[in-house]
Amino acid sequence: MKRDALRPRERILLAARALFYREGIRAVSVDAVAAAAGTNKMTLYRHFASKDDLVVDYLRELSARSDGLWQRVRSAHPDDPQAQLRALLRQVSRFADELSGRGCPLANAAVELAEPSHPARKVIEAHKRRSRARLVRLCRDAGYARPERLADELFLLIEGARVSLQSVGREGPGSRLYALAEALLHEAPMKAARPGARSRAHPAP
């Protein structure tokens, strides 16, 4: 069933991920994606009804990969939301710093596909909402006094770092994401300590 270790559909999605991310969605033709996948346009259109369809699947896959990251972080530090939060920030900032500085592919897609009716928008919106909700929950579980506010700060810091890497590059504030986020965590007040919860700076009065 698999001639080339991977079936065309998977190779196409792989190529789309590389090209759409690095060069932008509108800048990459369907032909280019098919060629990079070692196949051709015809086969591509047998698996995806249109370019928009391919884009939607490309974004869905990215969203799923992000889910996987969250899950790995969770299972790497079970019952330790503080460690989960740190690990997550470490991953995100490392990811943001290496991957050719092209920021978040979902956010980039939102910039490129401005039409409100574009099918990709639903995927992007759902993903970002979920990310934020997870962040809030994680901050709450980690025992912070104002989880929504802290989560929003972190969320904007992360989004800002990823987008600003594309304009100011590595020398800009984007590459300092982890240090900045860590400082915020360190200084954020915790909820009134319960037995078993480790207290931190600025304990509630």
Add this chain to the structure above:
Amino acid sequence: MKRDALRPRERILLAARALFYREGIRAVSVDAVAAAAGTNKMTLYRHFASKDDLVVDYLRELSARSDGLWQRVRSAHPDDPQAQLRALLRQVSRFADELSGRGCPLANAAVELAEPSHPARKVIEAHKRRSRARLVRLCRDAGYARPERLADELFLLIEGARVSLQSVGREGPGSRLYALAEALLHEAPMKAARPGARSRAHPAP
């Protein structure tokens, strides 16, 4: 000399600003810009050597408008960097919240024009560097103990808010920019107080 209150070049730049911002640069044809400007492609090409040229001028103009905002803020609160900082944040967050939620046009352009050699990249990079440097200076003048760190936090918060408005919309953390930034300012430690400088929370020990 002016038939229509504005000469074609100005009308074209005006139309470009509206269209490129709202729909994206790659999504808008030169024809569409010319038509929206009440003129035609031929006249457009008599004023701009190419679409890339028009894009560069479009971005330059935006950068200049931003300079104007900084200047207005400065002269509205002379010798009061604290007030300048607040006014700036208020302007930016208000701007971010209304203008159709399409974020920062310079940052968007960086997403759309990924090729490192694109002439627009220089304009974008220079603009963002200048913005950050001005923020650092303003934070320093306002008497904060760690101006670079505070400025980077604010910078990423702003960039994050603008980009996230495009994916999560008004209900997301982007619309809370001013409150979040203000809280950061309120809690940031000041430098050792000099006579005349107003002391704030977390004074140096």
Add this chain to the structure above:
DNA sequence: GCGGGATGTTACTGGGGAGTAACATCCATG
């Protein structure tokens, strides 16, 4: 009024990209 520079109009070229049709080929399964 008249000349000339700026602007408008039309039509064109060249190129590329989305999507499709018809046919050839492969290859696993029976």
Add this chain to the structure above:
DNA sequence: CATGGATGTTACTCCCCAGTAACATCCCGC
């Protein structure tokens, strides 16, 4: 080995877009 579904190949249509050419028109300053 035969068959059928998946894949490859080629060539095509349609459309849009960047950029240009040639000519018509306007309108300001003289």
